[in-house]
Amino acid sequence: MQFDFSTTQRIIFGWGALDKLPSIISKFGTRAFLIYSKSVPAVTKIENIFNELQIKWHAFTAYGEPTDKVINQVTAEARDYNCDFVVSIGGGSVIDTGKAVSALLTNEGDLLDYLEVVGKGMPIKNLPKPYIAIPATAGTGSEVTRNAVIKITNKKVKVSMRNPWLLPSVALVDPQLTVSVPPKITASTGMDAFTQVIEPYVSRFSNQLVDLYCKEGIEKAAKSLLKAYEYGDNQEARTNMAWVSLLGGLSLANAKLGAVHGFAGPIGGMFKAPHGTICASLLPSVIEVNVRALREREPQNQKVARFEEIAKIITQDSHAKIRDGIEWIKKLKDKLHIPQLLEFNIHKRDFSEIISKSKRSSSMKGNPITLTDGELWEILEMAL
Amino acid sequence: MQFDFSTTQRIIFGWGALDKLPSIISKFGTRAFLIYSKSVPAVTKIENIFNELQIKWHAFTAYGEPTDKVINQVTAEARDYNCDFVVSIGGGSVIDTGKAVSALLTNEGDLLDYLEVVGKGMPIKNLPKPYIAIPATAGTGSEVTRNAVIKITNKKVKVSMRNPWLLPSVALVDPQLTVSVPPKITASTGMDAFTQVIEPYVSRFSNQLVDLYCKEGIEKAAKSLLKAYEYGDNQEARTNMAWVSLLGGLSLANAKLGAVHGFAGPIGGMFKAPHGTICASLLPSVIEVNVRALREREPQNQKVARFEEIAKIITQDSHAKIRDGIEWIKKLKDKLHIPQLLEFNIHKRDFSEIISKSKRSSSMKGNPITLTDGELWEILEMAL
Structure with a gap:
């Protein structure tokens, strides 16, 4: 019996668990960066929570699987916005986008600097910004994994950014969100x-x-x-x-x-x-x-x-x-x-x-x- | 089905797992503070690992259950030593001592400021120093819990310092260490x-x-x-x-x-x-x-x-x-x-x-x- 096990430090699970978001984010700061799939209705609820808590926020709508270009674009927006924490809601692609962005917010340079195979494969040096991952599909389990899968546009290949620090700070799993899938x-x-x-x-x-x-x-x-x-x-x-x-x-x-x-x-x-x-x-x-x-x-x-x-x-x-x-x-x-x-x-x-x-x-x-x-x-x- | 689950971000388990200590601590810095039970023979092995990696270290020998006085004394030593990380090896008491000390290294003031019931119950504001917990008995599971039980000498009572941040950075569980129990x-x-x-x-x-x-x-x-x-x-x-x-x-x-x-x-x-x-x-x-x-x-x-x-x-x-x-x-x-x-x-x-x-x-x-x-x-x- 041997293992080396890592996971997200906090996992909140349950029907209606999204209601716990206010108590989770209140300690993370006052400026949020939100990444979401257009197809997820619950995003409105999150925006309302931000408003009620007087959290300022900037949102990015994600489409399809993240590419290197998309990640660099979202990162630039998030860096400009100078957010305290990142929240994402959507499928595995959106969750993965959040991982890469929260890490690039505290580690300077370009995504490629940190990628295996196609990039420089540099290690992440600084702990990412706090990141709350909210899956809206039941599939990838990406809210508790330590890699972000990214499509490299000009190479027709998918590669991973991989580091234990890419584990989200909180995985908030609310099965009710999947009813609309x-x-x-x-x-x-x-x-x-x-x-x-x-x-x-x-x-x-x-x-x-x-x-x-x-x-x-x-x-x-x-x-x-x-x-x-x-x-x-x-x-x-x-x-x-x-x-x-x-x-x-x-x-x-x-x-x-x-x-x-x-x-x-x-x-x-x-x-x-x-x-x-x-x-x-x-x-x-x-x-x-x-x-x-x-x-x-x-x-x-x-x-x-x-x-x-x-x-x-x-x-x-x-x-x-x-x-x-x-x-x-x-x-x-x-x-x-x-x-x-x-x-x-x-x-x-x-x-x-x-x-x-x-x-x-x-x-x-x-x-x-x-x-x-x-x-x-x-x-x-x-x-x- | 509802839960809110927190744990140590990394758990390494297995017979002989102590051999993995060098690769774990190499990223944490060059100055260690070691807390150990006198009864644990493997402490020599840890000291040898420190020497081989040219890690400077200061050790504290723990006896019995931690009291408020002991915690304050160890904390003073650890603060003076200005360590990068904490390692403990022993039973639940020693593991708990490490939790309190690693937190007090980055949060100023006295233990009592942070204790429930008998103290001010202040929240921990800063992330503790990296802390590797190595249990030497099979009992408390304290390497993956978020509280440290401390005996208050003049009140004949045990209270907890409790915070998700008290979860050790790494739990290193080597059943071989329990053979000498x-x-x-x-x-x-x-x-x-x-x-x-x-x-x-x-x-x-x-x-x-x-x-x-x-x-x-x-x-x-x-x-x-x-x-x-x-x-x-x-x-x-x-x-x-x-x-x-x-x-x-x-x-x-x-x-x-x-x-x-x-x-x-x-x-x-x-x-x-x-x-x-x-x-x-x-x-x-x-x-x-x-x-x-x-x-x-x-x-x-x-x-x-x-x-x-x-x-x-x-x-x-x-x-x-x-x-x-x-x-x-x-x-x-x-x-x-x-x-x-x-x-x-x-x-x-x-x-x-x-x-x-x-x-x-x-x-x-x-x-x-x-x-x-x-x-x-x-x-x-x-x-x-």
Whole structure:
């Protein structure tokens, strides 16, 4: 039993938890910088809270995934405004934007100075400005992870700014905010969350603390994802999925992920497919090929037993085999009407590039076994 | 499902984890203040690490529980030394001393200015100096809690300095350090840890995140406490008990405790009985009286089912009743040769004072039901 676990110092969770924002921010200062998705109705509520507390604020509306250009632009605005703290509300992209901006407010220079691979990879020297992350989707768990994924426009690649200090000061998770999320987004973000409690459980870096989160998350996702999709205002289902998303963030940040996310990063950089849709398409074939590879090359590896345990949990059948689990996931994907990858113009001719990029990704390092190029190709072929 | 969860931002756990100290402290500076228990052999290893890294250091040897006088004395030494960070190694008392000192290094004035009840209760204004807490017993979980318990010498009372900022910067938990703990201390600290995963599970403030920790901790404590006592060098048992202690700290800091700890604070302030011994003596009768009170006055309260669940987990018998669980705990206490409270000169004539003090304690607020004075008396009587 060994682990090195980091997380957001304070996590506030619950239906209606947004009401606790005033007591949280009152100690952080009088000038706020707000980053939000246009699609989130609750932003008005936050602005009202600022007004009531006589907090001055400047807002930035975020669209889509953050690019290096966007981050530099928001940072310039936030620096000009000289804010005391940052608040963001939205999906994983908006949460990640807030991480990068709060860090760049106290660390001078350009985003690229601090980026892995494409930049100078300089360490962050100063503690970021206080940052309150308010997720409005149940998917990425990014409110409790220590990296911000940023798309580098001129390189068609996604890279991470990564540092324990990027963990938000407070994660405020209010499942009620996800009621307005449309079914299609509920399905794809939900499959991301589901994958993020499965992959760390079978990861090379799994540990006993993360195991607790994963087992709980797998059970709750299996129970509630379809219900949240079909009945968007069901409080229990929405609460469970926000909980799964949070557990996924806690897990992936401390035990990494696997081949599903190893692939999903590069594919998302190359094609306009939603992240969760990519995950949903890859998950069954990744499990199948991983299990086969483990049985062939590492028959003593205890992760095979974990795949079987997952099958039993999700099917609620104590006699279920791994095959039954894979079929269960495929059926769930169909019921959620998640489109095939082919619909996003991903073709066999792209496989070589995808494979070569995915092998360098941080997530791939968590996969329970090192897969051959042939196995990686097979996964993509099965997932199309 | 509602919770507000805070913890130490980084937790490093594992057999031999002390070897990771160099990489942890290298970023914190070049002048260390070390607080340690004389009884911990590994302190030499830490001093060697400081020397190798050319870190200058000043050490303070702690004895027994911290008093206000001791804290002020250590703080004066640490302020004079102008250290960059604090490291402590020892039991809960030493860890707590480190919390208070690291906070007083960046917040001027006297300890009393910041204490609840007996002092001015001023809030801490500045972030404490970086603080690495290294527990050398498996009991309090104090490396992940946000309060420091301090004995006020001239008032025969224990009070808390309490603030989320008191959470250590890093909790470094190396179960190997507990191998040198003698059986008697293993027994009493272990019963404290065991109680600290039971009480938050039935607490009024229990929540779904803490539930995960408690269930895991209860199972592991039941499996390993006696083995750690009988075979002090058993790696699995020692690892499990350090894990239980950590889970207990995470749990109590976020869901409070109950009547066992509500009593244990005042009794520990009035008599020279080890904290874990007091907990062990009270636990069976607290469960018995709590369950009876719940059945009588709040038959719908779902905490009764949890007491039954605990009985099933610890006895490993799916048909066990609460009564079986209580008997199991009593037998464990006997096998651990934990003395009766009577041996510490606690008598019926002291009950009124104990009860009156315990009703004001923070832990008592977590008890699943408000107990009458008669019930509190009964618990003490049964526990003597």
